[in-house]
Amino acid sequence: MRAWVPPILRAVLLAVLIAFLVSPGWFSPLLKPLVQDNAPAIYNQGSLLTLTLLHLRIVAIATAGAIVVAVTLAILVTRPFGAEFLPLSRSLVNVGQTFPPVAVLALAVPALGFGEKPTLVALFLYGLLPIFENTLTGLTTLPVSVMEAARGSGMTERQRLFKVELPLAMPVILAGIRLSVVISLATATIGSTVAAKTLGEVIIAGLQSNNIAFVLQGGLIVGALAVLIYDGLSAIERVLARRAGLFS
Amino acid sequence: MIEIDGITKRYDDNTVVNNVTMTIEPRTVTVIVGTSGSGKTTLLRMINRLVEPTSGTIRLDGEDNHTMPGYELRRRIGYAIQGHGLFPHRTVAQNIATVPVLLGWDRARIDAKVAELLALFQLDPTLFAARFPHELSGGQQQRVGVARALAAEPNVLLMDEPFGALDPIIRAKAQADLLDIQRLLKTTIVLVTHDMDEAFHLADKIAVMDKGELVQYGAPAELVKNPATEFVETLIGASERPFRLLSIETAGEAVEPGTADGKPLPEATSQRDALSEMLWTGRHALPVAAADGRILGRVTLEGLTRRAAKPQ
DSSP states (O other): OOTTHHHHHHHHHHHHHHHHHHOGGGGHHHHGGGSOTTOOSSOOSSOHHHHHHHHHHHHHHHHHHHHHHHHHHHHHHTSGGGGGGHHHHHHHHHHHHHSOHHHHHHHHHHHHOSSHHHHHHHHHHHHHHHHHHHHHHHHHSSOHHHHHHHHHTTOOHHHHIIIIIHHHHHHHHHHHHHHHHHHHHHHGGGGGGGTOOSTHHHHHHHHHTTOHHHHHHHHHHHHHHHHHHHHHHHHHHHHHHHHTTOOO | OEEEEEEEEEETTEEEEEEEEEEEOTTOEEEEEOOTTSSHHHHHHHHTTSSOOSEEEEEETTEETTSSOHHHHHHHEEEEETTOOOOTTSOHHHHHTHHHHHHTOOHHHHHHHHHHHHHHTTOOHHHHTTOOGGGSOHHHHHHHHHHHHHTTOOSEEEEESTTTTSOHHHHHHHHHHHHHHHHHHOOEEEEEESOHHHHHHHOSEEEEEETTEEEEEEOHHHHHHSOSSHHHHHHHOGGGHHHHHHHHSBGGGGOBSSOOOSSOEETTSBHHHHHHHHHHHTOSEEEEEOTTSOEEEEEEHHHHHHHHSOOO
16 A cells, blocks of 8 residues: 555545534435434434543543553552562453453442443553553563663663653553553443443444444444544654664 | 772672772773673672672772762763663763763753764764664764763773674774773773783783682783683683783884884784784884884884793
């Protein structure tokens, strides 16, 4: 594929997505054949744009929380004083991943009530592992000679962390965040089963009223968001990796 | 002056460095040699406290190196390692500025120092300051590594196999440059290597480590003449002895009055290289010239043979 094809495809996808969210009526004729007589082809129980923004917000909050906790945890267990907690924290984070999100929701609802909160908890737990694992990999595979030089030039432990270790590990950490965001974007849809305002609402409404057009538009918006955000984060990673001198 | 006094490093039951005492004179090049596992690197790393000794003290200009935190000590001591260890995410200028920035020098002073060092290491500041380490050749990376170690004008420079990763041609150039810079800056250099040619080329004094013990510490010629143990003898190599003696001094120091035909040798050429040149060109004598081109005299095959013979 020619180099200019992917960026153009991305730009087209972004334009179509924005057009659909701002003025879904334009796309009504396209979706009409999928619905039975008189049923609406475009989701009509709320604004798609608002749902999309709420969906993104819930993912952003959960991911931000997961980044803070996972990166902090990974930094702590890679310091000399935290090394003995490494196995423990690894298994804790693994548990978060093996727990099905639906089960987290079911358990969280009695404690937190319906709405956004149980969904945030599930997404947060789900987002931890990829970020934690990648941060750990990034911080433990730094070139030995570089770390030796950092110590030898008289950097304190804190200076080594912020001036050398984190900048060099950043591309790998960002790859973990990217993975975590994409998983969360998809998983957030099931939050609507406990009344969180996400794009899952559109899909659930479609399933309940046997309206394939609803299911399709809900799914496609989430898919398009995932592809665009994945691409955007990949681009940032490449810039950082080049700056870190990892690709010569 | 570095005074190493009864220094011992033990890991559990394994003694890596055993009761080493030696004094390193200021403004000299001291080379620590030994096989791998002899404790030479550990000894070096105890000077800037990258390794903490089990017992004993090390004094720098009379001051115990435990009177300040380790990181402050290390900012005062240059440290260059094999494979340079440059920070890949920082430019050449930022790499060199590492220690001055840690010490809180002002911007203008740092910039001036970086430019001065780049020029000293024959790297054009306009070309190299903004480059990243991966954009440099191996020899250039190594030079930047040494420049970084010298940036805060340390009295002492520790080097751990600094030329180990270089190919032979670049290594010879790097060694010659190091000697020039040492003469210019008068830095006390302590260098660890397992390469005996390198040791004889660079050292004012050689320390031989074997199984954690300092077995001999003296001038290169002394090691050849009176090896303290069989290990030192093996390390020097029986068949290499005459050539080792010749590699210590320069042609300038073997000049005899008289004239000779052929292309003059620079006076800084080692006597070993002078001998090699004579053998190769089939001559019995070669003229020796000073740096300004003035002919100082000649070196002869007979003269060098006498110098290479076992001292009586």
